[in-house]
Amino acid sequence: MNAITIERVTKVYEPLWPWHRASTVLSDVSLSVAKGEIFGFLGHNGAGKTTTMKILLGLLRPTSGKVDVLGAPAGDVATHSQLGYLPEAPYFYDYLTAEEFLEFYGKLAGMSRDAIQCRIPILLKQVGLQEAQDRQLRKFSKGMLQRIGLAQALIQDPALVVLDEPMSGLDPMGRKEVRDLIINLREQGKTVFFSTHILSDVEMICDRVGILAKGKMLALGTVEELVDGQLAESIEVVCDGVIGTQIEPVRRLALRTLQSGARCLMVLPGHECLDEILEALRRAGARLVSIIPHKGSLEELFVHKSHGEG
Amino acid sequence: MTPVARPAKQWIPLAVLGMGLCAGIVATQIALDATRAGIPKLQRMSYLPDGTILKVAALGYREVVADVLWLQVIQAMGDKRVSTETGQWIYRALDVVTTLDPKFVRAYEAGAHALCSIVVMPQESNQLLEKGIRHNPHEWRLPFLLGINHFFEFGDNQKAAEAMAMAARIPGAPEIIARLAAKLLVSAKSPQQAVELLAKVYEETPDDNVKTLLEQRLREAIVERDLAMFEDAIGRYQAQYLQRPARLEQLVQAGLLRELPQEPFGGQYQYNADTGEVRSSEIKERMRMTFRKRGQ
Amino acid sequence: MERLLAVAVNTFRETLRDKILYNLVLFAVLLIGSSVLLGTLTIGEQARIVNDLGLAAINVVAVIIAIFIGIGLVSKEIERRTIYTLLARPITRSQFVLGKYLGLALVILVNIGIMFAMFLATMMLSGHPVHASLFQAVELMMVEALLIMAFALLFSTFTSSVLSATLTLGIYVIGHLTSDLKTIAEKNASGVIKSLTTTLYYAFPNLETLNIKGQSAAGISVDLGFQVIATIYGLLYTGLLLVGACLIFQRRDF
Numbered sequence: 001m002n003a004i005t006i007e008r009v010t011k012v013y014e015p016l017w018p019w020h021r022a023s024t025v026l027s028d029v030s031l032s033v034a035k036g037e038i039f040g041f042l043g044h045n046g047a048g049k050t051t052t053m054k055i056l057l058g059l060l061r062p063t064s065g066k067v068d069v070l071g072a073p074a075g076d077v078a079t080h081s082q083l084g085y086l087p088e089a090p091y092f093y094d095y096l097t098a099e100e101f102l103e104f105y106g107k108l109a110g111m112s113r114d115a116i117q118c119r120i121p122i123l124l125k126q127v128g129l130q131e132a133q134d135r136q137l138r139k140f141s142k143g144m145l146q147r148i149g150l151a152q153a154l155i156q157d158p159a160l161v162v163l164d165e166p167m168s169g170l171d172p173m174g175r176k177e178v179r180d181l182i183i184n185l186r187e188q189g190k191t192v193f194f195s196t197h198i199l200s201d202v203e204m205i206c207d208r209v210g211i212l213a214k215g216k217m218l219a220l221g222t223v224e225e226l227v228d229g230q231l232a233e234s235i236e237v238v239c240d241g242v243i244g245t246q247i248e249p250v251r252r253l254a255l256r257t258l259q260s261g262a263r264c265l266m267v268l269p270g271h272e273c274l275d276e277i278l279e280a281l282r283r284a285g286a287r288l289v290s291i292i293p294h295k296g297s298l299e300e301l302f303v304h305k306s307h308g309e310g
Numbered sequence: 311m312t313p314v315a316r317p318a319k320q321w322i323p324l325a326v327l328g329m330g331l332c333a334g335i336v337a338t339q340i341a342l343d344a345t346r347a348g349i350p351k352l353q354r355m356s357y358l359p360d361g362t363i364l365k366v367a368a369l370g371y372r373e374v375v376a377d378v379l380w381l382q383v384i385q386a387m388g389d390k391r392v393s394t395e396t397g398q399w400i401y402r403a404l405d406v407v408t409t410l411d412p413k414f415v416r417a418y419e420a421g422a423h424a425l426c427s428i429v430v431m432p433q434e435s436n437q438l439l440e441k442g443i444r445h446n447p448h449e450w451r452l453p454f455l456l457g458i459n460h461f462f463e464f465g466d467n468q469k470a471a472e473a474m475a476m477a478a479r480i481p482g483a484p485e486i487i488a489r490l491a492a493k494l495l496v497s498a499k500s501p502q503q504a505v506e507l508l509a510k511v512y513e514e515t516p517d518d519n520v521k522t523l524l525e526q527r528l529r530e531a532i533v534e535r536d537l538a539m540f541e542d543a544i545g546r547y548q549a550q551y552l553q554r555p556a557r558l559e560q561l562v563q564a565g566l567l568r569e570l571p572q573e574p575f576g577g578q579y580q581y582n583a584d585t586g587e588v589r590s591s592e593i594k595e596r597m598r599m600t601f602r603k604r605g606q
Numbered sequence: 607m608e609r610l611l612a613v614a615v616n617t618f619r620e621t622l623r624d625k626i627l628y629n630l631v632l633f634a635v636l637l638i639g640s641s642v643l644l645g646t647l648t649i650g651e652q653a654r655i656v657n658d659l660g661l662a663a664i665n666v667v668a669v670i671i672a673i674f675i676g677i678g679l680v681s682k683e684i685e686r687r688t689i690y691t692l693l694a695r696p697i698t699r700s701q702f703v704l705g706k707y708l709g710l711a712l713v714i715l716v717n718i719g720i721m722f723a724m725f726l727a728t729m730m731l732s733g734h735p736v737h738a739s740l741f742q743a744v745e746l747m748m749v750e751a752l753l754i755m756a757f758a759l760l761f762s763t764f765t766s767s768v769l770s771a772t773l774t775l776g777i778y779v780i781g782h783l784t785s786d787l788k789t790i791a792e793k794n795a796s797g798v799i800k801s802l803t804t805t806l807y808y809a810f811p812n813l814e815t816l817n818i819k820g821q822s823a824a825g826i827s828v829d830l831g832f833q834v835i836a837t838i839y840g841l842l843y844t845g846l847l848l849v850g851a852c853l854i855f856q857r858r859d860f
Contacts, residue, residue: 057694059860077696085694091686093616095623107612108695152691162694320856324700324849331846338839339808342815345832378783385789 001071003160003191004033004056009065011051011215025051026062026215033193033208035159038186040206041195042302048215049195050088053164056193057085070160081110084153088164088195090145094138098129098148101137102155109156116155123151128177142169150178154185161185163194167201179205199302211305218305226301234294235268237277242286249273249280263289361409376411379403383417387424397429404438408445415449418442422455432463443476450483457494467498475507485511485520489527496597501535529574533590534597536571536579540588543567554586609697610705617709621675626713629667633721636663637728653734657823660725661743665819668718668751669778675713676758677770679706680855689860700852707759707848714751718744739822742833749840750816754778756847757811763854780806781813811843 011026026048033039043049054060055067058075067074070082092101099120106116124130127147132140140148146169153161166182167175175198182192183205196202202209203223211218211226219226234255244250244257244264253273254266264286268274274291281288365372383403386396404421408414418438425435439456446452457473460466474491477483488511495504508528515521540558543566547555550564558581561567573579577591641656680703683689692702722744729736757777761770784807791803815836818828 054690054860057690059690059693061859077698080694080696083694085691087687087690089687090691092688092691093620095620096616100619104612104616105691105695108609108692108697110609110696149691320698320700321853324853324856328846328849328853331842331849334842335839335846336808338835338842339812341835342812342832342839345829345835381786381790385786 001035002032002068003035003037003070004031004039004193005066005068006031006052006056007066009052009055009062009067011048011055011060012063024215026055029065029212029215029217031210031217031220033191035191036186036189037207038182038192038205039194040202040209041193041212042197042199042202042209043195043212044197047212049212050164052212053085053162053193053195056162057083081156082159084155084158084161086146086149086153086161086163086166089168090149092137092145092148092152094140095136097134097136098124098140098151099133101148102151105152105155111156119155119157123154126154126181127151143171143174146170147174150181158190160191160193163192165196166194167196167198175201211302213305219301235271235274236265236290236292236294237268237274237281238263238265238289238291239281239286240264240289242281242284247280247284249276253277361406364406365410372410373414376407376414376417379407379410380414380417383407383421387420387428392428394429397425397431400429401425401431401434401438405441408438408441412441412445415442415446415451418446419451419455422452422459426459426463432459435459435463448480448482450477450480450487453477453480454483454487457491461494467494468500471495471498471500471503475503478507478511481514485515485517485524488524492527492531493597496531496534499538501531501538504531505535530593530597532571532574533593536573537588537590537596539567539571540579540581544586544588548586554583555581556583557581558588609695610701610708613692613697613702613705614708614712617679617706618712621710621713626671626675627717627720629671630717630720630724633663633667634724637725641728641732653729654823656729656732656734657740658819660728661740661747661819661823664718664721664725664744665747665750667721668714668747669754671714671717672710672751672755673758673771673774673778675710676755677762677767677774679710679759679762680851681762681767681770684860693860699855699858703759703763703852703855704848707756707851710755711752714755715748718748718751735825737822737825737827739818739825739827742828743818743822745833746816746818746836746840749837749844750813753811753813753816753840753844753847756844756851760847760851760854763851763858777810778813781811782817783814784810785812785814812839816840 070079256267258265425431442452454477461470471494478488478491492504575592788807
């Protein structure tokens with residue numbers, strides 16, 4: 001059974017005045033997220049990721065299409081007891097302390113006082129904010145707000161967690177911690193639906209990925225499915241003591257060359273031409289520094305796809 | 311298009327509740343109206359703070375507060391029966407209104423009218439007008455009304471004449487005021503002032519028709535002045551010689567008049583030695599104000 | 607209900623931590639200052655003036671809080687996007703709106719209560735008589751503040767803060783004028799204007815009904831029946847506005 005099913009959803013913002021143009025934010029978007037899955041939602045800023053998430057939560061109504069969340073239509077507040085949400089660039093009640101803040105959200109989630117009191121220290125430890133328990137949120141840094149936001153989303157130990165750009169505003173350490181947290185959630189059998197524009201995060205932890213650009217789904221599947229067959233491999237060769245563009249095979253075969261003094265970097269389309277290039281380099285008296293094979297990355301796919309679209 | 315995924319019927323109970331509330335509101339409003347009708351309006355605002363205090367409290371909105379209070383006054387005036395108590399309140403409210411906005415000419419004017427018509431409080435009416443004149447020296451209506459009050463309510467020709475003369479001298483006052491003032495001055499035995507006033511207004515009027523009218527009245531005033539002079543001189547002659555003069559020239563000979571004045575219409579002053587009466591050959595009726603005092 | 611209360615408590619806490627109660631200090635200074643100052647200036651009418659000033663100040667402060675915090679209740683949550691996380695919780699939009707309202711209502715009632723207590727203390731300390739009518743006036747002021755706040759909340763569910771404030775202020779002014787307009791029109795107006803003012807009279811809240819400051823400052827009590835009906839009237843109207851706010855809020859996109 002799916003945790004999230006989105007079928008042919010379109011969202012059009014009707015213009016306020018007849019002489020304005022209606023803007024279509026989502027057109028014919030379909031996707032589904034199975035229970036226990038980590039789903040990465042990729043796209044540039046303004047692609048419609050946040051809109052999709054708001055529709056999931058019932059904050060926005062789609063113009064057409066069908067959205068089911070946890071077996072009920074989106075916006076059915078009964079299912080919200082099993083749902084946690086972290087909005088993008090969260091801003092919270094800054095007059096509350098971290099503890100009061102979590103207490104409030106616990107109460108909203110319908111938890112008992114005792115359950116909340118048990119849960120708060122665990123969550124604060126999980127997001128690394130133990131010391132900030134009694135501090136008002138107005139004194140929190142951006143990264144700390146992101147962490148307390150995460151804690152808030154997890155307060156009642158929900159089955160489905162929707163995270164909008166959870167890694168933004170965090171330093172590399174923080175990003176790793178959030179990644180670990182998400183993986184940890186999967187181990188507990190939770191479903192995680194998160195959006196990001198940082199691809200390395202997605203590549204490492206997602207079971208499945210959807211790429212959204214300008215309101216349309218461009219690709220949907222596992223990382224391997226998406227990368228395989230979509231992009232050829234490439235090889236990066238670095239050597240010293242030659243000018244790359246003066247060597248004939250390099251000029252003919254390399255996808256790109258980059259010259260920096262006597263050092264030259266060249267990107268080759270595949271294994272087939274590697275021998276010919278190396279032979280030519282040796283003859284020209286070059287000293288080899290490195291040969292790195294590149295698998296097709298999601299990043300390249302992303303760039304490729306969104307360029308194709310644009 | 312697939313139906314939108316949202317519990318769609320949520321609004322129905324709310325709408326029903328809303329309609330129930332509407333009915334309740336109208337019902338209570340009607341009940342309130344019934345209760346409220348029993349409470350006289352003035353009891354509801356019996357205490358009116360002093361104007362000077364209210365002026366501070368109204369901050370920058372003195373005129374607005376004055377307007378709102380003015381509306382209340384109008385309503386009080388419009389009641390079918392206005393008691394003396396209400397009259398007192400109206401005066402007090404008008405005083406507050408004009409303290410808040412001393413330039414509220416309409417309030418002085420209408421208030422002065424009301425205090426002499428729907429209730430009988432001429433003293434208060436005059437106080438209001440005097441306050442108005444102090445603050446609005448360029449409004450001829452206020453001294454005009456004051457003159458009317460003095461004349462009709464108090465029968466005080468002298469004060470009425472002074473007020474009317476004041477009104478007549480204010481630029482913009484219609485010339486009829488000057489003529490009225492002159493009449494009053496004559497009645498108040500000050501024909502010389504009447505002449506001076508009319509002469510001044512005559513000078514200042516650009517309109518030829520008005521000038522003609524004023525000229526007429528000016529001549530009449532001169533006649534009145536001369537007649538008054540004759541009367542005075544005859545009186546003194548009589549006191550001196552214990553008999554009336556036989557001819558007017560005797561007054562000059564006795565040194566009581568410097569010379570015999572010219573009749574301004576080109577006629578003559580005729581003297582009836584039997585009655586001691588002097589009259590102009592050109593004027594049938596003398597300038598006088600006649601009136602009936604209230605209650606007479 | 608529990609969740610509604612959680613929102614209410616949070617709103618109450620928010621408003622208090624915004625240092626809203628500082629207005630009480632200002633109020634105290636005004637009250638004590640005026641009673642001391644006027645004691646030396648006026649003869650005889652001092653009690654009346656302190657009564658008057660006190661009641662007016664309570665009323666003004668309550669209305670200002672009702673309008674200017676009332677308009678921010680919902681719109682601030684939307685602007686700061688805190689509403690996203692709230693509505694992602696198992697709470698209906700109506701519960702949210704009513705919770706916000708309840709929280710601020712509590713603030714205003716407590717605020718009026720404290721101001722009134724300070725006022726009574728001043729009166730007693732300076733030896734002025736305390737009339738029962740003062741309690742009546744303050745009770746109706748509370749109802750008025752609740753009503754005004756409901757307007758502010760209703761407007762803020764569909765327009766900007768500035769516009770909501772303007773509209774609410776407009777309603778406040780009109781609400782105090784409708785009964786007079788109706789009386790004026792009844793005396794001397796054409797049929798069209800008469801029916802227009804009558805419509806206005808029933809459509810807009812009749813705030814003048816809830817205003818008995820003048821007579822209560824003079825120590826005249828109102829009929830208890832009137833007091834009860836007026837209170838019910840105000841609360842029913844408030845209820846209607848809240849229903850409207852919920853209806854609009856349910857259909858909103860964020």
